[in-house]
Amino acid sequence: MIAIVSPGVITADIDRAAQKVGLMYPPDPSSSNVSTIAGNISENSGGPRGLKYGVTKDYVLGLQVVTPEGHIIRTGGRTIKNVTGYDLTKLIVGSEGTLGIITEAILRLIPRPQATLSLMAVFDDIVQAGYAITNVLTSGILPSKIEFMDQASIRAVESYKPMGLPINAEAVLFIELDGHPLAIRDEADYVYKLMQKTGALCVQKAETSDQEEKMWKARKLVSPAVARHKPTKISEDATVPRSQIPSFLKRLREIKDKFDIDLVVFGHAGDGNLHPNILCDQRNKEEMKKVEKAVVAIFEAALDLGGTLSGEHGIGLMKKSFMPMEFDQFSLEMMKRIKQAWDPNNIMNPGKIFPKPGDRLVLR
DSSP: OEEEEOTTSBHHHHHHHHHTTTEEOOOOOTTTTTOBHHHHHHHTOOOTTHHHHOOGGGGEEEEEEEOTTSOEEEEEOSOSOOOSSOOHHHHHTTSTTSSOEEEEEEEEOEEOOSEEEEEEEEESOHHHHHHHHHHHHTTTOOOSEEEEEEHHHHHHHHHHSOOOOOTTOSEEEEEEEEEOHHHHHHHHHHHHHHHHHTTOSEEEEOOSHHHHHHHHHHHHTHHHHHHTTSSEEEEOOOBOOGGGHHHHHHHHHHHHHHHTOEEEEEEEGGGTEEEEEEEEOTTOHHHHHHHHHHHHHHHHHHHHTTOBSOSSSOOTTTSGGGHHHHSOHHHHHHHHHHHHHHOTTOOSSTTSSSOOTTOOOOOO
16 A cells, blocks of 8 residues: 655656555645646645645655765655654655655555545635634534635636636635545535535535536636736745634735735635635736735734644745744754755755845745
8 A cells, every 4th residue: 555656756647546456645736737746745735635634744654865965865664653763754745855855755545435425515705614614624524625716716717617606606615525425425415504504605516426527627727717817826825723714714805905906715725725816917016015015914814823834835935034923043943953964065955945134025
């Protein structure tokens, strides 16, 4: 129940290969059909199934890495349990290419669920949709996915490629249940009633695999659809504790109104990982001033609610000036010491993650 892969393998191909023997590689970032596994490991990528199954770090058992000084090392191994020495595997995962080059990975696979069943719930208030998510998560049922789209993303998809989404809705939730066919049928009935009780205007169950596929295709189309609206798309992934999802959605609505920006919100709402996207024109300096302030407000809102700057995209160049908002000086210093120990000549992605005096927000 493991897969040994080279770094350039496309992530979705791993899951397709696992499917042939009744297994699954759960991490499924939206870019899975084009992104490489080593890239996903370097960013600790997530995806819709992160709600139930976790993210990339939960499936990396071991790595082969070329260090910045030219040594080839192996971390972890093929066993599920391994507490021998420091966990260097988890240190490399999510390090954004600053500590070494991944040349091989040992991945954990799990049994593929027997069946899936999906629902779409339509709401006339995005905050109410947030409460619906909380109610599902505290109901004793754990869906494999709960995805969120606001009205702007719904309309963008319908303009890009009509999928039959309700363009007058303030928000929609896509919910997938997986497991034994009889069990998920009962769970779907319960979630259906729960959505209605929480104020959904309507709830639709996918009756066929084609209908189910169409639902999830609509969600996958959001990013390319909104990108057509304006020349510049600022994509964020601030993440909050799941109990704070309704409050975060409310804060995002307030930020949109306060700064009068074109803000589109969608994402993996089931695990608190939303993607506020600001659509703008980088050539318009006055507009970009508002956008900068809005991005800062989004980060502040997430941190105020006990969240984090990034759930799966990483820090890179853009967010490094905000690291002191989340970490105290000594915590950052400890990270820098690790970087110095692994990469004494500072040749691996120099300038990323760690802020320097005078660093400003970089919008790209």
